[in-house]
Amino acid sequence: MARVFNFNPGPAAMPEEVLREAQSELLEYGDSGMSVLEMSHRSPDFEAILHDAEDTLKKLYGIPENYTVLFLQGGATLEFAGVPLNLMKTGHAGYLVAGNWSKKAWKEAQKYGTADLLASSEDTHFDRTPRLAGPVDQSLDYVYICQNETVYGTMTKELPDTGSVDLVSDISSMFLSCPLDISRYGMLYGGAQKNGGPAGITVLIIRNDLIEDCPARADICPTYMDYKVQAGKDSLLNTPNTFGIYLCGKIFHWIERTGGLEAMGERNWAKIGKLYDAIDASKLFRGLAVPEDRSISNAVFTTGSKDLDAAFVAGAKERGMVGLKGHRILGGMRASCYNAVPPEAVDALVAYMAEFEKDNA
Ligand SMILES: *Cc1c(COP(=O)(O)O)cnc(C)c1O
Secondary structure (H helix, E strand, C coil), X not given: CCCCEECCCCCCCCCHHHHXXXXXXXXXXXXXXXXXXXXXXXXXXXXXXXXXXXHHHHHHHCCCCCEEEEEECCHHHHHHHHHHHHHCCCCEEEXXXXXXXXXXXXXXXXXXXXXXXXXXXXXXXXXXXXXXXXXXXXXXXXXXXXXXXCCCCEECCCCCCCCCCCEEEECHHHCCCCCCCHHHCCEEEEECCCCCCCCCCEEEEEEHHHHHCCCCCCCCCCHHHCHHHHHHCCCCCXXXXXXXXXXXXXXXXXXXXXXXXXXXXXXXXXXXXXXXXXXXXXXXXXXXXXXXXXXXXXXXXXXXXXXXXXXXXXXXXXXXXXXXXXXXXXXXXXXXXXXXXXXXXXXXXXXXXXXXXXXXX
16 A cells, blocks of 8 residues: 555545544444444434534634534535525625635625625735725624635735624635634634545534524525524534544544644644745746745645646656646646645655756756
8 A cells, every 4th residue: 555645635635543543443433333334323422423523623723612613514615605694684794805715605695695895816816815905894794704715825814804793714725724713703614625524524613692693594594504503403403424523523633632733733834834935945936825825735836837837747646746736727736735744745745846846947
């Protein structure tokens, strides 16, 4: 068996020890006599798995008492609709558009109400995060951001000042990358498949007083997407992705064991920082995001030549490094350096970049 260095943007690398643990429990979980895959979602064994995952996540982020954690399905994409359906109380929200994910969310919100474009960085091809030009209309239902734009490799490091308007953040590609002050948000959510688990789980963290008023669009909100219903049923309205939640729980424990989010954040910046240093020192490669807004997770770069980029990606694959092809919108290369990507993977990539540069100078 040879496991490659996996730079996939999502689904992405998972910790090998978590995969091994899951493997060792695949036929029988504890002394239940069955696999988690075969277990009722209403059984005490599964309820314990669910509550343990929830509690571990609360500990990792230091989630305040007045917030609820939900494990849903439909990916981050379904929440592009879930957010306005639940939170557009007056039918008017504001969006910051930093890339394709926030743009999709903004477009989807327009189906359900008025979604103002408060700021966008599209005029500079999303090479940075947009900044608010002035104070935010305090009557807005919420202000929406995508905090790490996976395709463009940018990250919002300083949250926009929205006054008393609640902030809603898509944190899919920085979920569990580093600590966050949860109390600064009304709601955060993300697909787990980037950094927190397998595909098929959306983790949602929402303040309880917001749930009280959900769903804003009771007339049309599907029961499944009603946050109040989901919270009341503890994510067990219907059959959840049981095995996915089990794996998420294992990953949360792995993060806890390896020092928690503070240590994870430091390791992640050190790891991807080496790659950014290599890009900055290179005469061949250049980064596509402005340095101050660079992502903790996704480094995007190019040689400026389609052919050379393709040759680089192909050469990397021969050397056991995969997932480096840039998103089809942007081209070039993207190295997603999530939690489970070891520092050795980035070291190998940096070494190959130097070799490639020498051969193609
Ligand atoms: C991947 C991604 C999405 C889409 O996630 P799905 O789970 O596939 O719907 C949304 N937002 C961000 C920031 C992402 O990285």
